[in-house]
Amino acid sequence: PRLIKVAAAQLGPNNKDATREEILARLLKHMDAAAAQGVRLIAFPELALTTFFPVMLLQSADAYFEPASTSHPYNVLDTPHGRPLVEKANALGLDFYLGYAERWTDAERGTSTDYNTTLYYSAAAGRAVAKYRKVHLPGTVEPLPDPTAYQQLEKRYFAPGDLGFRAFRAAGLVSGALKAEDVTGSDGDSTEGKGDPILGMLICNDRRWPEAWRAYGLQGVELVIEGYNTTAWAPQYAGAPEEQTADAEFHHRLSCQAGSYQNACWSINVAKCGCENGQWMIGGSMIIDPNGKVVAESKTLDDELVVATIDLGLCRKGKERVFNFGKHRRLDQYGIILEQ
Numbered sequence: 362p363r364l365i366k367v368a369a370a371q372l373g374p375n376n377k378d379a380t381r382e383e384i385l386a387r388l389l390k391h392m393d394a395a396a397a398q399g400v401r402l403i404a405f406p407e408l409a410l411t412t413f414f415p416v417m418l419l420q421s422a423d424a425y426f427e428p429a430s431t432s433h434p435y436n437v438l439d440t441p442h443g444r445p446l447v448e449k450a451n452a453l454g455l456d457f458y459l460g461y462a463e464r465w466t467d468a469e470r471g472t473s474t475d476y477n478t479t480l481y482y483s484a485a486a487g488r489a490v491a492k493y494r495k496v497h498l499p500g501t502v503e504p505l506p507d508p509t510a511y512q513q514l515e516k517r518y519f520a521p522g523d524l525g526f527r528a529f530r531a532a533g534l535v536s537g538a539l540k541a542e543d544v545t546g547s548d549g550d551s552t553e554g555k556g557d558p559i560l561g562m563l564i565c566n567d568r569r570w571p572e573a574w575r576a577y578g579l580q581g582v583e584l585v586i587e588g589y590n591t592t593a594w595a596p597q598y599a600g601a602p603e604e605q606t607a608d609a610e611f612h613h614r615l616s617c618q619a620g621s622y623q624n625a626c627w628s629i630n631v632a633k634c635g636c637e638n639g640q641w642m643i644g645g646s647m648i649i650d651p652n653g654k655v656v657a658e659s660k661t662l663d664d665e666l667v668v669a670t671i672d673l674g675l676c677r678k679g680k681e682r683v684f685n686f687g688k689h690r691r692l693d694q695y696g697i698i699l700e701q
């Protein structure tokens with residue numbers, strides 16, 4: 362087996378009157394609790410450092426963005442909001458996935474672009490080793506005219522992600538004796554690093570799109586990490602709040618289980634949830650195996666750590682049989698996906 366103990370660090374609401382320090386303290390508490398249980402990789406939700414501001418029409422969203430620069434692509438980690446996470450991760454030997462609002466400054470062009478971003482920090486490497494910018498942005502640019510409507514303004518505040526879906530490896534996570542058949546990947550003859558997991562990152566709405574999962578699946582992904590903020594119900598949609606919430610929970614579950622199964626990978630799916638600024642968001646943080654089965658799941662709508670020991674070796678069955686892409690996919694029939 363290739364074992365990793367992982368955690369979904371579900372967050373309850375980050376209300377807009379909460380200070381950055383208060384929110385950060387909850388993330389650090391999650392890290393301590395996770396490490397005490399032997400966890401090596403912890404995932405935080407989408408936009409974990411702030412309230413889910415895209416549901417608000419703001420004069421300026423500046424306060425919610427972390428500055429980045431071309432010379433420091435992970436500059437959030439060198440701010441008062443990020444540095445304590447790095448120090449804690451290094452002290453505990455804990456990797457983390459962190460969603461945040463990124464303001465990217467291109468000094469040469471003199472431009473600045475905002476993204477809904479996540480990074481992966483590797484304690485073994487002592488640095489962030491991957492970044493992903495959300496590709497599928499839900500909602501509208503302009504607010505809905507109905508004054509009672511809940512807004513979803515991600516298209517207003519963020520540019521679509523431009524980094525594609527790039528799988529990566531992270532070192533130092535796996536325990537258990539590595540056998541020859543555990544060595545995955547095709548990057549050259551060397552087996553160095555090949556026992557390390559192949560990881561991919563998604564953000565919230567991306568999980569509903571099979572193309573996003575498949576882009577990682579084609580790179581042999583073994584664990585997809587995904588954080589979300591998903592509104593439970595909204596007054597402008599049909600159905601009682603309980604019915605809408607049940608549907609939202611079902612579609613979340615359906616998407617994550619299907620993505621894991623169809624790409625023979627584990628996934629960690631982690632919510633920010635509960636009643637944030639008067640609007641309810643679904644919980645349902647879950648860790649899902651490569652057969653699409655939920656192995657651990659949150660029970661509350663508050664801060665909660667969901668922990669599981671995952672065996673990357675379980676990915677092999679699906680990757681060798683039903684979802685052996687090299688054997689069974691029919692590229693000549695898929696052209697329409699890129700044409701439309």
Ligand code: CDT
Nearest residue numbers: 499565566569589590591592
């Ligand atoms: N944050 C985010 O992407 N939320 C969207 C809400 C869309 S409403 C179905 C989501 O897909 O969960």
